[in-house]
Amino acid sequence: MTEQRIGEWVVVRRHGEHVAELVLDRVKAMNAVSTQMARALADACAALSADRSVSAVVLTSSHERAFCVGADLKERNAFTDADLVRQRPVTRAAYTGVLELPMPAIAAVHGFALGGGFELALSCDVIVADDTAVVGLPEVSVGVIPGGGGTQLLPRRVGAARAAELVFTARRVPAAEALALGLIDQLVDEGEDRTTALALAERIAANSPVGLRAAKRALRLGQGLGLREGLEVEDAAWRTTAFSGDRAEGVAAFNEKRTPAWPGE
Numbered sequence: 001m002t003e004q005r006i007g008e009w010v011v012v013r014r015h016g017e018h019v020a021e022l023v024l025d026r027v028k029a030m031n032a033v034s035t036q037m038a039r040a041l042a043d044a045c046a047a048l049s050a051d052r053s054v055s056a057v058v059l060t061s062s063h064e065r066a067f068c069v070g071a072d073l074k075e076r077n078a079f080t081d082a083d084l085v086r087q088r089p090v091t092r093a094a095y096t097g098v099l100e101l102p103m104p105a106i107a108a109v110h111g112f113a114l115g116g117g118f119e120l121a122l123s124c125d126v127i128v129a130d131d132t133a134v135v136g137l138p139e140v141s142v143g144v145i146p147g148g149g150g151t152q153l154l155p156r157r158v159g160a161a162r163a164a165e166l167v168f169t170a171r172r173v174p175a176a177e178a179l180a181l182g183l184i185d186q187l188v189d190e191g192e193d194r195t196t197a198l199a200l201a202e203r204i205a206a207n208s209p210v211g212l213r214a215a216k217r218a219l220r221l222g223q224g225l226g227l228r229e230g231l232e233v234e235d236a237a238w239r240t241t242a243f244s245g246d247r248a249e250g251v252a253a254f255n256e257k258r259t260p261a262w263p264g265e
Contacts, residue, residue, distance in 0.1 A: 007040025011062075012048070015198060018055040018205035020048055022098075024068055024120075031061055031068040033116050034075050035087050038094035045097030052264055055205035055212055057105045058197045059098065059124055067107075067133070070115025073142070091116075095148035099123035102213045104204050108197035109133045109184065114172065119148035121184075122157065125216065128200065129184040130193040131175050138170040156223060158182045209264040210246040214238070 002014045009026035022044055024031040033041075048054055061067045071091070076084065098105065098120055107113075107121035109129040118135045121127050129135070137146045137154065145151060146167060155163040158181055166173070166183075179187040188196045204212065218237035222230035241247055245263035253260035 006044040006047070007036060009037045010040040010044050012044055016202070018053060018209070019058065019198065019201045020054045020056075021058045021060055021198065022048065023060050023062055025062045027063050029072065030066040030112065031063055031117065032072040032074075033068065033070065033091065033094065034072040035090055038091045042090070042093040042097040045101060049100070049102055052209065055103055055207070055209045056201035057101055057103060058108055058194070058201045059105060059120065060108045060194050060197070061110070063111070065132075066111040066117070067109045067113040068117025068120055069112050070117045091148070095119055095123055099149060102216065103209075104212055104216055106197045106201055108193040109135070110191070110193045115139055115146070116148045119146060119150045119153065122153040123149055126186070126200065127184040128186045128188060128193050128197040129175055129178065130188050131190045133175040133178065133184065133193075134172050135178050135183055136170070136172040137167050138172065140167065141170040208241070208246040208250055208260070208262050210244045211241050214241045
């Protein structure tokens with residue numbers, strides 16, 4: 001395993017050849033997203049997006065009791081209105097960076113994942129959480145709205161009415177209820193979220209890199225479209241795989257009863 005620190009509070013670890021772990025590492029602040037941390041997260045996501053050797057990303061936290069508690073309200077309390085306007089593109093780039101990772105992304109959640117912290121998890125494709133997880137979008141309780149994608153991503157997960165109830169009440173949802181409502185995808189024993197997510201990432205990364213990126217693109221772009229339009233998106237994604245080296249290798253490996261050696265192109 002190799003490790004690279006991006007800025008002061010974000011770490012990228014490589015597990016084998018094709019899995020990257022993106023670690024939120026602002027421990028003393030329970031991973032509250034400051035301007036500096038947001039900038040580092042955006043930079044890390046940009047680097048991962050450009051790395052064709054990465055087939056799956058796991059977003060984790062080094063804090064024992066929290067995934068991420070959202071925006072750094074202590075920092076924001078000192079902001080002028082002009083400061084807040086200047087910060088907005090920086091923080092938005094961090095959430096968008098996770099959302100637009102071209103490869104499958106898995107969030108490994110334990111403890112508090114609130115506000116922007118839960119929005120980071122929602123920006124991933126799959127959320128694995130342990131029994132200690134508490135999730136929610138409490139922004140209206142401090143006079144703002146979910147601004148890291150929550151008003152758009154949550155309805156896509158749980159439907160408009162359920163999302164409205166959760167956003168309007170600002171309530172915190174414990175792990176078991178979060179699973180029942182579809183706020184998370186897999187619930188595991190305490191302390192097993194990271195291990196489970198990394199194992200899932202390894203399983204995903206065994207598949208075609210070209211196929212994984214094309215499948216994610218079709219899934220994301222097709223959301224909200226009519227069936228006919230969605231099938232056009234799917235067809236375009238299929239065409240990027242149909243004439244690729246990965247497709248040729250996948251078919252050959254199947255016929256020869258061996259494990260594919262994906263060229264990734």
